[in-house]
Amino acid sequence: MAEVKSDIQIARAANKKPIQEVGAKIGIPAEHLLPYGHDKAKVSAEFIKSVQNNENGKLILVTAINPTPAGEGKTTTTVGLGDGLNRIGKKAVICIREASLGPNFGMKGGAAGGGYAQIVPMDDMNLHFTGxxxxxxxxxxxxxxxxxxxxxxxxxxxxxxxxxxxxxxxxxxxxxxxxxxxxxxxxxxxxxxxxxxxxxxxxxxxxxxxxxxxxxxxxxxxxxxxxxxxxxxxxxxxxxxxxxxxxxxxxKDAIQPNLVQTLENNPAFVHGGPFANIAHGCNSVMATSTALKLGDYVITEAGFGADLGAEKFFDIKCRKAGLKPAAVVIVATVRALKMNGGVKKEDLGPENIEAVKKGCVNLGRHIENVKQFGVPAVVAINHFHTDTDAEIAAVKEFVESMGEEAVLCKHWAHGSAGAEELAHKVVELAESGRSQFAPLYADELGLFDKIDTIVKRIYRGSEAIADKSVRDQLHQWEQQGYGNLPVCMAKTQYSFSTDPNLRGAPTGHTVSVREVRLAAGAGFIVAICGEIMTMPGLPSKPSSDNIHLNDDGDIEGLS
The missing domain is CATH 3.30.1510.10 (Domain 2, N(10)-formyltetrahydrofolate synthetase)
Structure with missing residues (x-):
């Protein structure tokens, strides 16, 4: 069996083009690119202002099932789909978030994709990038x-x-x-x-x-x-x-979007990076809105599972920026579905169709939730070499029973060639006119009622609960004129509940709001639920243990 290269080895071998050539593909003149080296640049405010009268392209959101230690590959799929759309002749631009040093040296890893569906320079992106x-x-x-x-x-x-x-x-x-x-x-x-x-x-x-x-x-x-x-x-x-x-x-410089490229030299904006479990989980409005003026299709992602990232993308970012997504891609893996079906990480290798079927309830919940926003969805099965045909067929059959389609994707191993089928399906959905996007709740709804609506309709809990002091604080903010703001739920990403170990699709649980914070400048209320921390900690064996410089001075261990 051929040696499987690490993500950073693949990225280091990339045949990158000068960033001016990448910008030219979507009409950005060289003089409006402020270079940070040869392979990354910021886009000038003057250029962004000059394209505001352009017609918008189609906005595609990539989201996922709840994350597991087995891996889902949402960013990898975002990059693969962007390359796949360009491969079939569409002018597509990718928009993702920048990576935080915390998870890079902690547990989660970087945010540049993986395998042959990556954005480069991967090492810069996962470290200091443009500052x-x-x-x-x-x-x-x-x-x-x-x-x-x-x-x-x-x-x-x-x-x-x-x-x-x-x-x-x-x-x-x-x-x-x-x-x-x-x-x-x-x-x-x-x-x-x-x-x-x-x-x-x-x-x-x-x-x-x-x-x-x-x-x-x-x-x-x-x-x-x-x-x-x-x-x-x-x-x-x-x-x-x-x-x-x-x-x-x-x-003043940080607000300007960063332009980089995929392994296949397609344009990607990488800008901003709020977490989705404790913040609103989307890349910058400036990057997304600029990309929509330059491309026929803009592929963006929202952090973690659809219960957090997609909900905040729809209810906060789209509401605030006036964006109307045309289609949604929900990423799942057979391995992650098995974990949701009760299989331990060390036992994921052997075929287990029953566990796949059992774990599909998590995927089904996310499909139902996305439909609540009026946007058509397709499921991307991010392929692992251990997946069996029978397991893949079980996922496809389940998704079909939900009235949607699942597409097998092999972009990690084959780049754009492995995402062609998904690209064609996304074009079909985006051009169908089926999207009737609307946020989950009205601006006028009370703040606690907004929290309760998310708990009941997205998390399928019985109710949101909070101490009187929390309810009084929300009421005071309503009296001060902040009642029309959306809410940003700070909650564990691993479950629909506030218990990170409760996988699948639980119902009837209560969601305890222990604290609320007013982000008046950002324009939302943060509801901190359960045991979630706004300052994470490092695991017992952090990723930093494996990050080092080799004898040639190159970085090893980043992922």
Missing amino acids: DFHAITSAHNLLSALLDNHIYWGNELNIDTRRVTWRRVMDMNDRALRQIVVSLGGVANGYPREAGFDITVASEVMAILCLARDLKDLEKRLGDIIVAYRRDRSPVFARDLKAHRPMAVLL
Whole structure:
């Protein structure tokens, strides 16, 4: 059997084209590409403004079943489909998120795809890339510094130091920083108070950058951030601290979308990176809306399973940006379905048709949920070499019973050639006019009712539950004029419930909302459910154990 190359080995051997040639394929002149080396560039604001009158292409969302340790391959399928559409003669542009250092050195790995369906340069993308995350971290923490500095120099705004809500961030999993005390060490260091860190991808600044339409909108949203409250419970905004303008200065380059390429030299925008389990899980509106002006088809993804990523894509991103998706691809693997059917990871190799059938209930739930938004769907079976014909047939038969079609995809091993059938099916769906997209709930619905609607209709729980303090807080925000905002559910990605070990398609469970946060600048309410953490921790054996430089100075171990 031939040696199977690692993702980074495949990426390192890529025959990359100069980024100017990649941009030219979708009509971006070289002078409007701001290069970061030879193989990546930012697209100028002037060019983005110049194409706003172009007609929009078709928007395709790639989502998935709930993630398992067996792997699903949502980004890999996004890249494979983009290459597949270009292979059959369509002008297609890929839009995905940037990778966070936390999961790269932790457990999840990178975000550039895999096998022969990758975006390159993979190592740059999974590490510092063009510095966007560092800029977001710096802008966020500038606001933190200005807040504490204002309190130190007399507190003219009468901030109640017991009601400071703005936490610091860093782009690394570090559980030790979840809850800390700052300003210890005496008078010169300020007033001690309890504080904490979130990971950068959970920062409201990240969400704002990904939802802003341009620099002016970015600056306004930054000014709308609520950082604390006074004793009379009135909010203190970032603009009160005169923080929004210097924050925008730090983000002036970061807001410009990054252009890179696939292994087959097709264009890909990689921009922004909010997590879907604790944030809204979508790449930037600027990247997606620009791609829609340049391509016939735009393929984008939303993080984790459809219960989180797709729901937030529809109810937050599409609602806020006025986007109308034409079709959805739901990614599943035979291996992951077996895990949902009760098989342990070490026992996934042998054929087990009954486990596949049992695990298909998870896939079925996601198909039903996507249909609730009025968008037609196709299932992509991301192929593993251990899959048997009978197992694949069982998945196809199940999906057919749901009134949809499943397509076997081999893009990981064969690139665009392995995604041709999926590409043809996506074109058929997108051109059918079947999409009647609508969000799940109306803007006017009460905030807790919005949470409860998601719990009942997407998670199939019996109800959302919360302490009186949480309900009172939501009611107060409604009185302050924030009642029309959508909600962003922070919940485990592994289950429809808040129990990560409850696989399949559970029903009747309650979803406990332990805390709510107002992201006034981003324009949504965050509902933190169950035991989910906004600052993840590293596993007992982190991926960093395997990441190193080889004798040639090349990176090994990134995935």
